[in-house]
Amino acid sequence: MSRGPRPSSSRRSWGTDEDGCSILHVDMDAFFASVELARRPQLKGLPVIVGGSERAVVLAATYEARAWGIHSAMPMTVARRLCPQAVVIPPDMSAYREVSRSVMEILGDVTAVMEQVSVDEAFLDVSGARRRLGRPTVIAERIRSDVRRRHGIGCSVGIASTKFVAKIASGHAKPDGVMLVPRDATVAYLRELPVGALWGVGERTEAALARWGMTTVADIADSDVATVQRAVGRVAGAHLHDLAWGRDPRPVSPVRREKSVGAETTFARDEHDMGRVQTAALDLTDRCASRLRELGLVARTVSVKVRTSDFRTLTRSRTLPTPSDVSRELYLTVRDLLATVDLGGLPVRLVGVRVEGLAAASERMSQPTLDEALALTDDDTHAAGRGADRVVDLVRSRFGRGAIAPGSLAAVGRSELPTTISPTLDLS
Template sequence: MSRGPRSAAAKRDWGDDEEGCHVLHVDMDAFFASVELARRPQLRGLPVVVGGAQRGVVLAATYEARAFGVHSAMPMGAALRLCPQAVVVPPDHAAYTEVSRGVMALLGDVTAIVEQVSVDEAFLDVSGARRRMGPPTVIAAAIRQAVRERYGITCSVGIAATKFVAKLGSGHAKPDGVLLVPRAATVDFLRTLPVGALWGVGERTEAALARWGIRTVAELADSDVATVQRAVGRSAGAHLHDLSWGRDPRPVQPQRTEKSVGAEETFVEDVHDLAVVEAKALELADRCASRLRRQGFATRTVSVKVRTSDFRTLTRSRTLATPTDVGREIFLAARALLAAADLGGLPVRLVGVRAEGLVPVAEVAWQPTLEESTHTVEGPGGGRPDAAAGAGREPSGSPVGARREAERAMDRVRARFGAAAIRPGLEPEHAPDRSTTTFVPADLS
């Protein structure tokens, strides 16, 4: 959910003309926190914050907590100083993913043209659903009711002629509301907003525009486009000027390609031992790989993020010879990047691993090593090169292929018994034949 500035003047009734307003933006309200409240109804009405205790960041906060100034991405320590009575709940990403999939499936029942933009929001083009379900406001009401009944959470919906305005509408409808911005009222609606509400205007761009006396969307629209371009650059200036007049030709894209997947974690205490950092990187690489396999992607590039105790953040990346969805391969690249990072002798506060440059795994042409290319399989035809190698598949008996199958088996265990049932373990360089799987005690009955 965007935390961009909003305008009280924009939260009024802009009319009921729904003609041409075929775009809906559906945004879950305080998604992670709402899922936790659905599971723990005794916490309703309390200021609840989802995130790591003390040293993590706020992932979500209920509106009761937000009243104290708490917001997502805020350091947990700062949040607890603002709201010391907050109930801190550790995140359960598996639960959030499950609810997200259910909600997106529900939206897919409304229309096939759904563009999911994050775990908790999506655009819908309901042009083809109007005859079956009614006007957009009726469709929005049906969506909100279904989400509430099935998952016990709420969502807000913006309805407009363009994606950009629909997204602004859902933000101004929060919490648990609907805002229709008729096509004819688009410009009037936009002129009530601060310039920071525009899609793509962050703090730096907002400051650059302010230096030219542009602080509202109305002032942006009334400015000469050349002036805006001098303030923020030629391309960005022209784009923002178009947005200020409601011009946004981007359609709802039902097949949005994910660009990267990643995971990061803040340590409870700053870590001096690089082996501890590597162990955490292995866990994060395993999470990335599991998500890649689930979505049918392989990664070309592995990047790491390290934040030291002085809050300095380093990022390093490496492009792989062959794309992979194997956690061990991602970890080896991440470990090399960590070893080469100059931390200045400082302990580590946060580490992250990200898989970038994603490609569909079916399109990957695996390049076997010499050992893999000479691998043979037993069968009626006798010893011969493994015919399983090729686009989308590694040689089934190769070291990397065998590890991939092992990790897929781990995926199946987690799907049945939970994410904590099994996890990878560090493999000592001097003991390559040792198992790389560590079992965590769990009730598997």
């Protein structure tokens, strides 16, 4: 859900010269909400919010809901108060991931030089596809047509000579549009923007620039680089000065490496029972570990986040002696970190788990077969844990995640990940 600053003429044409404009930024419009509307066409035209319980936050909202001031990350209680007539739909992450996978396949058919940056957006370098598919604007319309025909949802496309200008342009093209910023019009286009439109400028950086009298991109461009560096630091200052003049040499990188994997949950009521907090953390850790194994990665750092009833957010992290994707090993660290959090006697509103310092799983960490895992000694807990995880992954791949889930915490101290298998599950 884009809330970035826009120039006063954001929807106007900036020219038709497409030479040198080979980079596209494709961004799905209100992605989660659009997927839900495609499944529930009777809701089109109504304010729709995708979000969880009253204590959760807005994940997506239709443009009809945004007209009421609703935006992503807004507490659901605030969103409901702003627009009490809105239709609220609980999120279906599996459906969104499946549509995302299909959309990325469409983009991959256009060019192999495609960099997915989130579940609903990607950069494409179409310089090698122009002879086959035509001009960038023609390619953009083809993408939008294919996505709408296959999934019934819209997307907006920005076209420019650099990644960051293409991204800004796609936001200005929303909803359901295309914006081309010719290479020769780049600086003029950027000069109309506030500083918050530049990559890397958050509230703190924006305030620091404002103290030096820089509130627009034009102000940064017209200042000497030393002044910008004094405002925000040497590296950041030089970078922002380059962006203000449209200089961004970063290419579209087809391989995107995950930097972290995380999950969190907000309790329906503030939770006083730390046993229940640990149970929730166990499930979150298991989800993170499963995702690591799916991606073929291991993590070196484990972090926990706890938000208390007064909205204080407390974090703790620890570096593992050896990178791991074993659910039990990661959870033991999570459990220890939770024990170090001083709640000040307050109940817990939210708990989260995140693993970072990711690297490719090495061959020496190969998983044993089920027979090998069962034959291991109690001392070989790491290998046994990987064997147990493999069984869990196999069952879930066949019957779904709900078929096997974390169970009693009492088993965590043993070599296997505690799990509960549905008694009605047919494993034959």
